[in-house]
Amino acid sequence: MTPTRKKRLILIVAMVVGVGIATALAVTAFNDNLMFYFSPSEVAEGKAPVDHPFRVGGLVTNGSVKRQSDGLTVEFTLTDTRATIPVRYTGILPDLFREGQGIIARGRLNEAGVFVADEVLAKHDENYMPPEVADSLKTAQQGGDVR
Amino acid sequence: MMRFLHKLASPKTFYALSGRIIPWAGVSALLLILVGAYWGLVEAPADYQQGDSFRIIYVHVPAAWMSLFVYVVMAGAGAIGLIWRIKLAEIIAISSAPIGASFTFLALVTGSLWGKPMWGTWWVWDARLTSELILLFLYLGVMALYGAVEDKRTASRAAAILAIVGVVNIPIIHYSVEWWNTLHQGPTVTKLDKPSIAPEMLWPLLIMALGFKLYYVATVLMRARVELLERERNSRWVQEMVEAG
Amino acid sequence: MNELRDFFHMGGYAVYVWTSYGLAAAVLLANVIHPLLQRRRLFALLARRRRRAARN
Numbered sequence: 266m267t268p269t270r271k272k273r274l275i276l277i278v279a280m281v282v283g284v285g286i287a288t289a290l291a292v293t294a295f296n297d298n299l300m301f302y303f304s305p306s307e308v309a310e311g312k313a314p315v316d317h318p319f320r321v322g323g324l325v326t327n328g329s330v331k332r333q334s335d336g337l338t339v340e341f342t343l344t345d346t347r348a349t350i351p352v353r354y355t356g357i358l359p360d361l362f363r364e365g366q367g368i369i370a371r372g373r374l375n376e377a378g379v380f381v382a383d384e385v386l387a388k389h390d391e392n393y394m395p396p397e398v399a400d401s402l403k404t405a406q407q408g409g410d411v412r
Numbered sequence: 413m414m415r416f417l418h419k420l421a422s423p424k425t426f427y428a429l430s431g432r433i434i435p436w437a438g439v440s441a442l443l444l445i446l447v448g449a450y451w452g453l454v455e456a457p458a459d460y461q462q463g464d465s466f467r468i469i470y471v472h473v474p475a476a477w478m479s480l481f482v483y484v485v486m487a488g489a490g491a492i493g494l495i496w497r498i499k500l501a502e503i504i505a506i507s508s509a510p511i512g513a514s515f516t517f518l519a520l521v522t523g524s525l526w527g528k529p530m531w532g533t534w535w536v537w538d539a540r541l542t543s544e545l546i547l548l549f550l551y552l553g554v555m556a557l558y559g560a561v562e563d564k565r566t567a568s569r570a571a572a573i574l575a576i577v578g579v580v581n582i583p584i585i586h587y588s589v590e591w592w593n594t595l596h597q598g599p600t601v602t603k604l605d606k607p608s609i610a611p612e613m614l615w616p617l618l619i620m621a622l623g624f625k626l627y628y629v630a631t632v633l634m635r636a637r638v639e640l641l642e643r644e645r646n647s648r649w650v651q652e653m654v655e656a657g
Numbered sequence: 658m659n660e661l662r663d664f665f666h667m668g669g670y671a672v673y674v675w676t677s678y679g680l681a682a683a684v685l686l687a688n689v690i691h692p693l694l695q696r697r698r699l700f701a702l703l704a705r706r707r708r709r710a711a712r713n
Contacts, residue, residue, distance in 0.1 A: 270495050270496060273494060273495045274495050277494060277495065277576060280573070280576065280577060281576060281577070284577050285580045288580045288584070292584070296592075299539050299591075299592045300592055300593050301536070301537075301538040301539065301592065301593045301594050301595055302593050302595075303593075304593075322593060357532075359530065359531060359532030360529055360530065360532075361461060361462070361530050361531075361532075362532075366461075369595060384532075384533075385532065386531045386532045386533055386536070386595060387530060387532055388531070388595055388597065389530055389531075389597055390597055390598075391597045391598045391599060391608055392600070392608040392609070393462075393466060393469070393600065393608070393609040393610060393613050394460055394609070394610040394613070395457035395460060395610055395612070395613070396459075396460040397457075398460070398610055399460035400460075
């Protein structure tokens, strides 16, 4: 490689490294803002903001979903297996909302410690399988021979 | 070896060779995409949770993979063009930009069409979606910068520098779902242990991905040939070709 | 016949699935047509220029 070409190569590498470091610093500084949601245990530890709305993400606890008589308000609890917080939401739920499903709710905590949500999004997981496979997996799990 | 590469990089050889590659790559791409679409839309079973809406992955995932792949090729070719001043590398780099932008656009829109019924929203500003949108702006920026400068060789250098700087966004897109909490789910196929997707659903995805890759090969060469003719319009071999019709 | 209707219905997600595939087809096609048109325009331009040069 001729000296001029080597110089250009070094210049380009230096440029990428420099921009990379700057981006890494910026991203670390804004790390909290890049977190799309808090987990229930983070909320329990008081890490979530109190003065403005935030998002909580977790699994809908099995057997916790209660529909109010108005047909639109739902109450359920969100868990990450370490902490659990109660959620109340009025509105239309996404198709994937069900017990045991991961969801993300946006809203704020009231004085009673209930998270009042104005938006609920379903977070689907990275697993794709036909229904029959899911069924047989479930039966196997109930039989206790998985995990 | 070096002499072979030099000959390959000569405009006339490249023009003739690419003319022979394009039909093969194009026809195989078309066949693979048709097979992949049929398999994904008809043969693959519906997902246990998402039903038939998951079939969007057969467009969304290959388009998203290609949006990253094409960017790396574009930046790599741009760097080669900058360091060695190889005209052909500059041409490949700039010809990749509109195709990469198309893939990025498709990944964003199909993701949105999937997000509405599944997540319950068209768009959220989570790390994955935001960084992919930045990728689209990088592609558009490269194209705009190239178009704004009159002299094509100067334009190539400016566009290449922007493309190379934007490379830092690629690992951010890829790892965003692991570094931060996002609404977008984690990786399925590239997980180090075995992929968490049923094989009869995975096959059409891989076929579609290969089809998209060959499609890129065919279309980037098509664009590169036109760009090459445009730049070499005063050279003898182009004149002769026009004369021959 | 019913099978075909079910296929187009996509379990109720027809709008989302078919829009995705339709858009993908349109974008992929556009990327093939665009260079072809550009190529034709360039050839026409060069041929015109050559004719003009020959006349003078």
